[in-house]
Amino acid sequence: MWPALFTPRAVALVGSVGEGKLGYYLLRQMLDGGFPPARLAVVNPKGQGALGVAGYPSVAEVGGPVDLAVIVTPAATVPAVLEECARAGVRAAVVITAGFSEVGNVAGEEAIREVVRRTGIRVVGPNCAGIVNTHHALFPTLETRPPAGSVSLVAQSGAVGGVFLAWAKEHGLGIAKFISYGNGADLNERDFLEYLAEDPETQVVALYIEEVTEGREFLRALAACTRHKPVVVIKAGRTEAGRRATLSHTGSMAGADSVYDAALRQCGALRVASLEEMFDFCLGFTALPPVRGRRVVIVTNSGGPGVLAADRAEEVGLTVAEPSPALRERLSAFLPPHCGLSNPIDLTVEGTEEGYRRTLMTVLEEYDAAVALNIAPAYLDSVPLARGVVQAARESGKPVAAAFLPGPIVAEAVRYLREQGVPNFATGERAVAALARLAEYDAVRRDSASPRRLLQTFGVRHEAQRSAVGRDSASLRRLLRTVRHEAQRSAVGRDSASLRRLLRTVRHEAQRSAVLLEPDLMAWLRENGIPVPPFRTAGSADEAVAAAREMGYPVVMKVVSPQILHKSEVGGVILGIGDDDAVRAGFARLAEIAAGRDFRGVIIYPFIRDAQEVLVGLFRDPQFGPVVAFGAGGIYTELLGDVVLRVAPVDRDEAAAMIRETRMAALLAGARGRPPGDLDALADLIARVSELPFLYPEIAEMDLNPVFVLPRGVLVGDARLILRFSDSPIL
């Protein structure tokens, strides 16, 4: 199907081509783009052609091998048109026509899908802005025709694509393919990623999405693509308002943005916030060799803009290191004495072609990449400077980005730079930002563990479910017995049911969720290899004293009641109990707190001191399924906002990376004279937790908070588990 879509032998435009009609503009665009008129046909009831292209009353009558149909007929007719196309041997269709799910016409879109399923024809759209393959002179789109090149753009939004293509034309960024897929009734971002990963004409993929469906499949395709080439992604709907806006115009449910952020990063994709950034990074990726490190040098002919670029470079993670004494000496051998030899290197307004060339050649022996800034006064001819930069870029083989400005004054020099393959950015700040992302991509690509880990993550579902068969039999059943117990209390003892019926009951009664009591939960965690402290339960003050003695003072005592979820907020947790009397007093206090509620006694633990507290959590994202969270624990979870997410599961290495990414990592590793925490045990815990939702699909949410990180080992101090029973699969 891909050749039919992108390199069709012949194309049929289906719809009216009267002047002023959409079809007319599309036809003109295709002709202007250079597609041979002889391989174009127009199809509409009257068999009316236009612009020298023959018209036919039906696709079947066109004759010859029509691979692709471009459809602009009214929405109501589209399914039938597709059907007819398929029958005539057309293998792919681009449906420009709008008026489907985006305006509530879900049935119409389903009808398209039905034709696809039945006939095998593949569809881009509906409600899309068309496609482009510059290397096949194929332009069935209303957007600007860009120059040919190696960036391929996949955009859910046609308008976003249109802006990007117009900029591409304006600034000479070469495009390979453009696909606007609109509602994505059939083919969607995932399919295009899979195709572009292998497409030899595509070096860089730019992706604009507002939402994805089948999140894990999308991530797998994305991870596979980033192994081959950089993927720059805008995921719109970062904020509440933006998310609402995507809902209103696509009618879909979007996942939490922080999960998207984690997932995209996990896949090695480069997320950007704005179209300008996306454009800059694509420009960098197509024009520059790999940036193999973060040491950047700025060569400028004026101080101020050099400082602004240096500031930005450091802020985006590059190192604007000083030149070595040896390098400085070599520079001073040929540069005039008024030049600044720090980084940025300031050639001053007297900088020449040879000055730029030789300086860049010299410094690039020591740096990973360079930015050549030229802030041209009106009287200066910048073309020689551009020549110096081009020569240095070519001879050094290293990445050299230019920022020649301001625009109108340097237009000719910029044209020359572009023709010679040196990308020019709007400002030095934007140039260094692009270099930083190139360096980031290079680091990700060279981390050979990453791809393996990714495939493991996104391929793990079936394996985990398989291995779970043996493992869950004992502990899950016991866990479920607990749940059943709870359910019976309210469900008035429907006891004879099978497990399936029981779950249905629980689901019904508990409004699709169930909360477990702490002693059951702790026991279950322990059985599943999660380290918990020893504990005892007690139903009376005497039992509590006996348990505390057995445990050894001091102890911690907490109330147990299915009706008290947030124990510490009602005073249901007593720390550091030192003797029998205090135990009795504590028991009385907790019983009083639970008065009038379903009091099930207390749970007693040893009192753990001097540990650092962290949080390990799980939740289920609507798009991506289970997500594991790690961050600062206790009251600092909210305060710090220092939580790192990953789409689950993660292995130990990835878990260790999560720990390192938090701001509290330094504290855990033993800053300020504290004993270092057992980070290996912590990584083990995170990895183990991240597997649980695959063993137990009923887990909707789990919080282990606090987790005590000790010099040796870790212990879960408190846990909250929410189960949810539904017939939908976990992913």
Add this chain to the structure above:
Amino acid sequence: MWPALFTPRAVALVGSVGEGKLGYYLLRQMLDGGFPPARLAVVNPKGQGALGVAGYPSVAEVGGPVDLAVIVTPAATVPAVLEECARAGVRAAVVITAGFSEVGNVAGEEAIREVVRRTGIRVVGPNCAGIVNTHHALFPTLETRPPAGSVSLVAQSGAVGGVFLAWAKEHGLGIAKFISYGNGADLNERDFLEYLAEDPETQVVALYIEEVTEGREFLRALAACTRHKPVVVIKAGRTEAGRRATLSHTGSMAGADSVYDAALRQCGALRVASLEEMFDFCLGFTALPPVRGRRVVIVTNSGGPGVLAADRAEEVGLTVAEPSPALRERLSAFLPPHCGLSNPIDLTVEGTEEGYRRTLMTVLEEYDAAVALNIAPAYLDSVPLARGVVQAARESGKPVAAAFLPGPIVAEAVRYLREQGVPNFATGERAVAALARLAEYDAVRRDSASPRRLLQTFGVRHEAQRSAVGRDSASLRRLLRTVRHEAQRSAVGRDSASLRRLLRTVRHEAQRSAVLLEPDLMAWLRENGIPVPPFRTAGSADEAVAAAREMGYPVVMKVVSPQILHKSEVGGVILGIGDDDAVRAGFARLAEIAAGRDFRGVIIYPFIRDAQEVLVGLFRDPQFGPVVAFGAGGIYTELLGDVVLRVAPVDRDEAAAMIRETRMAALLAGARGRPPGDLDALADLIARVSELPFLYPEIAEMDLNPVFVLPRGVLVGDARLILRFSDSPIL
């Protein structure tokens, strides 16, 4: 002097005007800009004129009222030229010539200053790119001549100014004045701020600085200017590398960036990071009425770009609120059914002139500002849409920003928008970012307390010093006695000296700094109205037990030694001591820790529990003098990075604002079931601390950490004070 500089009756260009010379280009620029040739003169030894402007061998011979000289003679001649100009009655000079302090020629620059002092002539430069007054057709600069308007740009860097002016011409941003002041040997940013604050032709000030001198004077001028008009500031050198770069090209000492950030904000200035932002914000400020709130509506004709703008709007602090049901109803009465009535409001690609006009008019009754997005396909004529937007902006009187794109397709519509006073931004994201800063400025300007507070802050120095006379006599003298004591130990008893001589001794011996012991420090804090817990000192275990009993158990005990600065890191702090035995054991342990060092016994406090810990600090910035800091205390200071700075002193209101700006504010106010802390007492403490460096100029640094915030009152748990004795004034 200002009229001489900006509205000179006649201008003399001093220097060579041979073709290809700097002077030639300057002369041509002035003539091209429309300055009457009859009011121009050229001065050089040969009396050679050019381009129809008469030449003279000396300024004196020009005759007539030459107010301004523009000097391009070699650096060595500049002082003499200035002298001659002054003698001839010239009152202001712009020295374009480079080769002064920026290349190490400090003497040359001092010679200029000497002429200024002696003759009263005022100088812009040297090493500058000239000045502009569009309203007087005055263009003695090599940069682009911008259109006339109301933005005035003050830039230390000529190149930065050049880029800005070129963009101004390209995008039609009107400029009133441009001043590049280069090395600022005489007039500097402060003088220009004072002038522009009162200049009726200037509505918006854009300021690019790399460093300032006399920080407090600068802040006073800045605060006075922001009371009248918005000041958009780029302070370059935000990062280490950037700071190094400013050093290398201006040879000055830069203060910490976070202090600049706080100080600029305190003055009501709007700091931006990039020249593009500065440009956008100036465009917004000049073209739009005040933005009186943060509710923004986005009216678009395509979904994707609308979402991107909505995301960005929320991120920069605007509210993309949904329209009310009533408003939605009014919209649905006239908009076609396929339009999206959420915010962003999507008119779809079928949006018309009347659609934009009426929608904007309707929604602006409910919102504070609007962005009109038009993503034009190539076949669409955008001029009618621009007309709709212009009409709505005019009729509503509310701020309406446009983002018509992509560039080449909408060029004519953008020209129309500009002519009609509606600013057009490169993208919707950049439009909302500009609106956000307008809203911010409006809020600052309407907070009538701000300006009063600012003047108080930056004018407080003398008052504080006056009132300090009475207050310090007792406590400071006692404090100094302690210092003297320390100094004597090492200075071998030079006892007969006067206070001044003593300080010199201390300074010498202690290498310009001295550290105080905790008991002395706590006593001194208490005498100065800083709340500290009760405490006792003890030199033996028996004394310690007596002190602890008097205090009441449990207590805290800390080692006292001038050689142990970081007590807790060596185990020198024991918390929660419960009885006599524990006191004895603790004393022994602390004595052991201090073994071999200068052990001065222990200090004993009551043990304070369940308090929240914060930090209040003071330090002295090289540019701005005393700075007060507030943030999370204990081990979280570094972890959180949650510290807010202000140039000292601050009053209670400002201190309360500091507390509110931290992330921990919610916790202090009593989140998660905790008792709320006494925020009034905390604000009092911050304000009082912020006054101390004015009472005691010897204070170099002070850390109160932790400060315990209790439900009633606050208490300083530990303190560190570093004194520094120098002859330089505190500010």
